Amino acid sequence: MAVVNGYCGKILRANLTKKTTRVVPVTREMALEYIGGRGFASRMMYDELKPGADPLGPDNNIYVLTGPINGTAVPFSSRYVVATKSPLTGTYTRSLSGGEFSARLKYAGFDGIVVEGKADKPVYLCLENGSAEIRDADNLWGKTTWDTEETLRKDLRGSKSLTIGPAGEQQVLFASVFNDWGRSAGGGGTGAVLGAKRLKAIVVSGQQGVSVPNKETFLELLRESYAAVKSHPGVPERVWKGTTMTVETTNKLGIIPVRNFSGEKLEGAENLYSEIFREKLVLHDESCFSCPLPCGKLSLVKTGPYAGTVLQGPQFETIGLLGTNCGIINIETVARANSLCNLYGIDTIETGNVIGFAMECFEKGILTKGDTGGIDLRFGNDDALIEAIEAIGQKKGVGALLSGGAERAAHVIGQDSIRFAMSTKGKGFAAYDPRALVGMGLIYATAPTGANHSTGPTLGGEKGLGLTTNKEKPELVYKNQNSYCLLDSLVICSFSRYGLDDSSRLKILEAVTGEHYEADLITRRIFSLERLFNVREGFGRSDDSLPWRSLHEPLPEGPSKGNTVRLEELLDRYYPLRKWDRNGIPTIACLKELDLEDEIENLSQMGIELSP
Template sequence: MSWAGRILRVDLTNGLVKAEPLNMDWARAYVGSRGLASKYLVEEMDPKTDPLSPANKLIWATGPLTGTMASTGGRYTVVTKGPLTNAIACSNSGGYFGAELKMAGWDMVIVEGKSPRPVYLFISDDVAELRDASGLWGKTVWQTEEILKKTLQDPLLRVSSIGRAGENQVLYASIVNDLHRAAGRSGVGAVAGSKGLKAIAVRGTKGVGNIRDPKAFMIAVKQAKKVLADNAVTGQGLPTYGTQVLMNVINEVGALPTRNHRDVQFEGAKDISAEAMATPRKTDGRKHLVTNQACFGCTIACGRISKMDESHFTVQNKPQYWGASGGLEYEAAWALGAANGVNDLEALQYANQLCNEDGIDPISFGATVGAVMELYEMGVLTKEQVGIEAKFGSAQALAFLAEQTVTGQGFGKEVGLGSKRLTAKYGHPDLSMSVKGQEFPAYDGRGIQGMGLAYATSNRGACHLRGYTVASEVMGIPVKTDPLATEGKPELVKAFQDATAAFDSSGLCIFTTFAWGLPDLAPQISAACGEDYTPEVLGMIGERIWNMERDFNNRSGMTAADDTLPKRLLTEPARTGPAKGRVNDLAKMLPHYYEVRGWNPDGTLKPETRQRLGL
């Protein structure tokens, strides 16, 4: 079997660390990573727990294919109850940390309680202990990683940590590893901060040597890698342009949310696109994009490494930002750019670096700034309150608010609440472009109808990675569907949601699904784990995971009323582009989605659905 077979349970309250055998019945039924960690959370914790209380649990989890030679086998997830949404939270990250944890011999780390002083968890294969982190508290993610590597005298150490935003409990604080890979959404970093846990530092030398059928696994992996290499998206588009290739595409489709979703097309999209990143600058002749980068075991290499213009106003006297660093991905470029009407590529890169350095989700941050800018233009917020003129399009305001938010200063404390709480505080809750309190990613549900339904029903709040129907509605993967049609979208959304849950639980990257389906995943998992995981079985496992998450949210107090979209998307028609005159037709799709899911009209699971899925 490809599971390590062990979990590490960490009691922060009493300073105790102990190993436990993995529940193999659960592992077979939920695979690993997202599914398995969520199963542990659901079984061990009251759904009504306050996310920032010691009673909440925080779980780092790998999948059975994490650390193996399977392409993209570097993923891990962080599962908890999210403070931004009050819903189940599962945030996924790449880089090298997940593989290192698996190679140290651990499937999961379950963190409980609250430490009386700042600590970090040190893991070296079988050795695991809590150590004092008082000297690390107040440090950025980048500083924390550097200090731990020097202190422990191991440059190959892998670190997963929070920055000052997590310490200050910014409600969308992230957990960052390898400097610019992040478990980014839903506030998992705020939970770590509330517990006094600064970091996990891990060194694994065991490898993953327990593949059940090595020969069959190598054959399956080789075939699957060829599929990725031969695919136009995973073999060409993503390596060349990264996810940023979508900026101009989605803008042309008329689904690029602009100025807090007032518009669906951004006139400055070309200035912050992948093409702009790869074009030599007029100021110094250098390209913004330096190179692409891959996570552990990845044959796609969609990551961006970028370098700023040193004369830009944001970094003129800040040489620490002059070197090459993690570059803009599509979601961050959209949230920091189009969402606020900002087309200054360098300002976006600066804000993105601050998000990485101190651990905040650039999607929620940028979208919240969009709400601030709209409130400012309405006259609800003033320059004296915000600390700067904050009109749409202001690169200066974007940079200023990023600095304030990551350090918890001034109006940054308000921005750190997220758009739902901020807009409600200032009397305009309808201006929060969020679902269940989590801000939208970079697709407008009026121009891509299926994504509107996917947002509304996502278990972790608005999310593109829980059912990426853009693949079908825009890119024609695996089949082309009309983005403006509603018919068939409930079935499409369910299929994407279930498949995504299975891929997330394997320990592989969701970007493989541009080329792979469950028939490509099944032989890899079967050979690694020694279980007969057919595509049909994996599909049912994904459905089981989705329904388990839904039931947790229902028991936490969420209802069908939470499966909705902001008033703007339901009542204000798109003003330009192919979707001109359209709103999102959620009311047409949602009742049928419930039927397809096997749920009651109130959004709860029917008894026969529970029985069929073994819940």
């Protein structure tokens, strides 16, 4: 029995260098101070990863973590966290995925997995009913994510697996991990870290249940929660359109990126809207485990050159980056591109971001056919998009140049191309142009992961405040970031907003565990501890930046025409909300308030000066 209900109470630690596994307990302090998931990751990464460690070396660890509510029937509780030091950014990163893997990890008897070291040949990790084994993966190496998953499913009936594809093996710096036929913890290059460790997959299987302290009251709480989802007015549209409903909204508001965030209008973007997506592609609505809102769309390309392509998606961000950002207006091409990214195991956001960048370089003559291996890398060229993805997936030709993201490529290419490498800390922007949604600019700048929208998306809030004003944006960003620390630590999907809010999520957490949580304090603690991890790696205010285009090139058209992001003003108002100093470093007062006093000593030993 775990020390706190809801948790398995056990974390599996595997060392691939030593070929050993061991089980460590989840302590009561850890549970109550960090909840789970992202919270656990923030604590463990700060404690365990030596500053300056090579993200692709044996000293980096991979953290795969659930929270106390996973494995229960709490609506939207399908998610798990993958965290590591990102090879793309050099910062802390965390990414989440849905599907069924999270619950199955709990049923296998573990709250999480930490993988250390580096194997001398391909291996996979198998967890089954409380025990674990490192197994040979020679027969899996080279396989796509899908084939790896199918092979492992046949080998161990009833199992679920997390896998990497060929791109992860090749250490493409934005390789992702995948589970459940195309669900992905996409951002930050987690798949490259697995690849560097020669860890092809993690398989989980088991029949251990999750219980709660009071059956009757919990059943009542579940009834209330499900009723709240069912009566939420936004649900039917969300189910019908999935995340693609945001394509139309952001296109009309001039937010969706067009031709590498040029800010131009894309003729024909309407061909990517939900109605056409549904009509041409969607075969079936699919849910993650324990989720009452099936936003997932199982799609099949029925005609044309890509007929027979099967995938879960494409989703909004993918359509924005692989579609509009590359000037592509054919949803079937986007579907094919998405499917290829999934099979190779790369992040669709980063892939669309870097290809958009390369297309702009090509159009400007900075890259030529000589550089691209003959690919005619113009905006809107469907074939070129597919060829470029193949090249990145295999890390060959121009794919090798692009396999580190736009910012790295710009440093190689030169010629001021860095001005339109649309990233922060090396992580490419998601499908929101910050000039047309300035709060998102502050999210990109201050996210502990580099420009990751999912650390506190602002579109809903900014529609109310005004898209281009700085007014109240630091406060919105601060609030959203804290809220997402709670979501990511429970671990629950952000779409739980369809029926639940932070207060009901907290009520659920306390019903599962039977414990009281200081949620406000915990979420702020997690965010500042992640910041300290990055401060220790040398990151500060000057890295909380946006590319030249976002700051100095006025939007050429659209509802926010003429706007740029006035970032410094936002940062000046944001840091004090966090009690960070004007260089973006948490103050001593901040750390004391968050019960992070040991870190004060730790940082001063490293010669990092903290303001009072």
